[in-house]
Amino acid sequence: MSTPPAGTFVPPSRFAVPGRIAVSNRSAARWQTATLTEIRRETPQAATFRFAVPRWEGHLPGQHLMLRLTAGDGYTAQRHYSIASAPDDEGHIELTLDHVDGGEVSGWFHTRARPGDEVQVRGPLSGFFAWPGDRPALLIGAGSGVVPLMSMVRHHRARGLDVPLRLLVSARGPEELIYAREYGAETTPVFTRSAPRGVPVGRLAGDHLAPLLAGAPAGGWEAYVCGSNGFAEHASRLLVRAGQPVERIRIERFG
Amino acid sequence: MNVTRGFTGRPRVHNPGLPPGQYDAGDDWPVLSAEVTPDLAPADWSFRVDGLVAAPRTWDWDEAHALPESAYEGDIHCVTSWSKFGVRFGGVSLDAFLEAVRPDPAATHAVAYSHTGYTTNLPLADLTGGRAWIAWEYDGKPLAAEHGGPARLLVPHLYFWKSAKWVAGLRLLDHDEPGFWEQNGYHARGNPWEEQRYSGD
Numbered sequence: 001m002s003t004p005p006a007g008t009f010v011p012p013s014r015f016a017v018p019g020r021i022a023v024s025n026r027s028a029a030r031w032q033t034a035t036l037t038e039i040r041r042e043t044p045q046a047a048t049f050r051f052a053v054p055r056w057e058g059h060l061p062g063q064h065l066m067l068r069l070t071a072g073d074g075y076t077a078q079r080h081y082s083i084a085s086a087p088d089d090e091g092h093i094e095l096t097l098d099h100v101d102g103g104e105v106s107g108w109f110h111t112r113a114r115p116g117d118e119v120q121v122r123g124p125l126s127g128f129f130a131w132p133g134d135r136p137a138l139l140i141g142a143g144s145g146v147v148p149l150m151s152m153v154r155h156h157r158a159r160g161l162d163v164p165l166r167l168l169v170s171a172r173g174p175e176e177l178i179y180a181r182e183y184g185a186e187t188t189p190v191f192t193r194s195a196p197r198g199v200p201v202g203r204l205a206g207d208h209l210a211p212l213l214a215g216a217p218a219g220g221w222e223a224y225v226c227g228s229n230g231f232a233e234h235a236s237r238l239l240v241r242a243g244q245p246v247e248r249i250r251i252e253r254f255g
Numbered sequence: 256m257n258v259t260r261g262f263t264g265r266p267r268v269h270n271p272g273l274p275p276g277q278y279d280a281g282d283d284w285p286v287l288s289a290e291v292t293p294d295l296a297p298a299d300w301s302f303r304v305d306g307l308v309a310a311p312r313t314w315d316w317d318e319a320h321a322l323p324e325s326a327y328e329g330d331i332h333c334v335t336s337w338s339k340f341g342v343r344f345g346g347v348s349l350d351a352f353l354e355a356v357r358p359d360p361a362a363t364h365a366v367a368y369s370h371t372g373y374t375t376n377l378p379l380a381d382l383t384g385g386r387a388w389i390a391w392e393y394d395g396k397p398l399a400a401e402h403g404g405p406a407r408l409l410v411p412h413l414y415f416w417k418s419a420k421w422v423a424g425l426r427l428l429d430h431d432e433p434g435f436w437e438q439n440g441y442h443a444r445g446n447p448w449e450e451q452r453y454s455g456d
Contacts, residue, residue, distance in 0.1 A: 029455030069259040112261035229286040236291045
């Protein structure tokens, strides 16, 4: 760690913003138009929405954006969504959204949206959960929590990075596993309700983590956990119990 | 106005308590901490106020509970766009702690920090005059760990990332110094009624 300038407040622990990631406040402050260009079904509940955003300034894997829909009477609804796609210098981004029961914004996406529709976005936002591809990364996600982690996996492939990367992804069953066709040797799926023949069924457990932490690369893992709060609590406790340092666990939760 | 084709929004009644861009989360109380929930017993909790004060001081759990009780009943607003109405927190007004340490007249801002190392900055004026609390009860019960228990800062008139969970202390300064989310691009003050979400809003 570098020495802070004299008089700078030093918090009592090392949990902090990763100093290697710079955040652009300029792009975060500006709404811009995103045009839907493609919809791809991922699972019965989830679909990927691809947008053209001509003035997108780029993002790091793991960042999110804020998206806004506006009704005819001026009412707006805005939500944070993780970006699914790897950084792309052609001005495209992808989001993968679950169809939430009674969801005001996800409901519009899943029942009304079609290519050509326009929404407003601002971002990318927050550097906390970002992974620039410079350190070994242990990614743990459940359900649509895999979305920002997939951006990291895609980035890793697109750049041909050789820094170690592993993904543990939990789903209720194979039919609910988002991006199932894209996973390679870096990924271990964990099925909690039903699994293909020969694959065990059960919750993410210490047994999944022990070999990964025992075989950690030099300098250890940066751990990224994303999912519901219940899953995030479970997975982060398992990580701590398995010996992962608490200040090297980054969590993105959704309610 | 950029109207979204086919979007009407969910049926709604105008709620004057809902700041712009927010929705009513109802009974839900989403958890949005970036770090691992610490395993912090009341006996291990303490709260310190120092920096530009005449008499810096640390309170332990029992000493803090010996201060006069003060409750908050009202609403809370998260920058991720949910609001929660009619919540009830119990604890102690931050005024009681600040009076004891006697702030220097030069103090204008504070950094609140957590037992996890989380930090957030606040103008001192947002922490005084009965507008901020150290809270350890929610709805009459001990505050759950995932919501910041055993004790959190509560500054309900600002976005909720200012209400540091597992609060460990407050340092008074004569200048503003960005905390954890503020260094990540979030607004220095975070007033929901002015939609001060991100730096530059």
